Amino acid sequence: MNDIGTSAVQSTWLLNVVNVVAILVFVVGSAAFTTWVERRMLGIWQDRYGPNRVGPFGVLQVLADMIKLLWKEDWVPSFADKFVFVVAPTIAMFVVVAAFAVVPVAPGIGVVDLNVGLLFFLAMTSLGVYAVMFGAYASDNKYALLGGLRAAAQMVSYEVFMGLSLMGVVMLTGTFNLREIVHAQEDGWFFIPQFIGMVIFFIAGIAESHRTPFDLPEAEHELTAGFHTEYSGMKFGMFFIGEYVSVLLTAAMMTVLFFGGWLGPTWGFLAYIPPVFWFLLKAGILVLLMILIRGSLPRPRYDQLMAFGWKAMLPLAMVNLLITAVVVLL
């Protein structure tokens, strides 16, 4: 291997490291930022202002919350299973950040280009249920246990049709590679042929990140804080940030699978805007939509949630799959 070859290898290696670090920092940072955006937007939609005191428009509220969480006593209950108690929030954070590795942000931006990217994403979100269950079980607390039970049942049942709703896209493209899925949308985004699949995936995504209206695992009014009742300080912070990263993940995956990823308009000066802008714009609008849904829909009863999943969403996903299969076959 000559010098030029070595330096090329080194530069791609360096590029990868820059990619990994930048995406990690950006994802975690924007997850923290999303907490402020959410509080601000919920305020606006409820005819209030939201946090607007700390810094310009209140953006430094995130920093203030962070300082507060860091300085809080990091308390582990004496009755808790210490090891599992500490591991659970780590898993919560790890799986969602790991799932972000396969998200193709733009050409040249993205951690890894897996040919089973979609499966990796589904696997990682499935592992998220362990964080909730471990946290709930290790807390040795009635509320936490009830929250953990709900979370396990909810996430397992919503995963089923989350996977099924994506199979339509896979059928249309014939690949699990997310970059190729984006390229396949150059003639038209998949949210038109796969509209039902998109809606189902969106609902499942909200349920996977257990946010209102599917926040039964942590329903404040019934279970104080559900599975993270006993958590405080930065361990709670990791659950919290993990939830917001998973919101971003759902929005990013929606963008990639149904809204053409980084593809933007190709006419006029708009063609010169970097593709990453279009990706962030689409994902941002979807995050706002998820916040809007949180601000407007009430939480269903637990049995209604299960019935909705198994009796409405799963058959709908099957029908969608069947129709797509017929169309592809013809």
Next chain:
Amino acid sequence: MRILYLIYDYIVSNVKSVWDVFSHTFTKADTVEYPDEMPYLAPRFRGRIVLTRDPDGKERCVACNLCAVSCPTDCISLQKAEDETGRWYPEFFRINFSRCVYCGLCEEACPTYSIQLTPDFEMAEYNRQNMVYEKEHLLINGTGKYPNYSFYNVSGKAVSGRKKGEGVNEAPPVDVKSLLP
């Protein structure tokens, strides 16, 4: 058919909820940003309690104790005293605002319009003992909400050199020892 209608109804009602909330993006916030901007307080707002004076500048309170009796939290305490003209006045008048619930019953009970609640709620203190207001803190140099009222002018009681029947709208007292009507 009914099932289809129900599904339609669920979808429409949920989408409509989301749309209704979204439409609030462009409405004005109801928030009053309090320390920067003072909210409107009605004149009858029940806030800090004051003791008022009559139009002549003398204090209205006659130390009848009705306010202290009506107070549900027992936060008012006072001691009656009498001046040389036979007029009653409070020797001390003390309101413990850390117990007061601003119900306004003392104001309703007061026969002389002396005790009044005012539109002021900014009374926070770092030291709890500072919440106990004495007469010197309570007594103001004005008539409050009733500018022309003076109890002794209409009370029919002889006091401060004024005999019975010399007040406003008062008839001279009946001579009970006379047979004439």
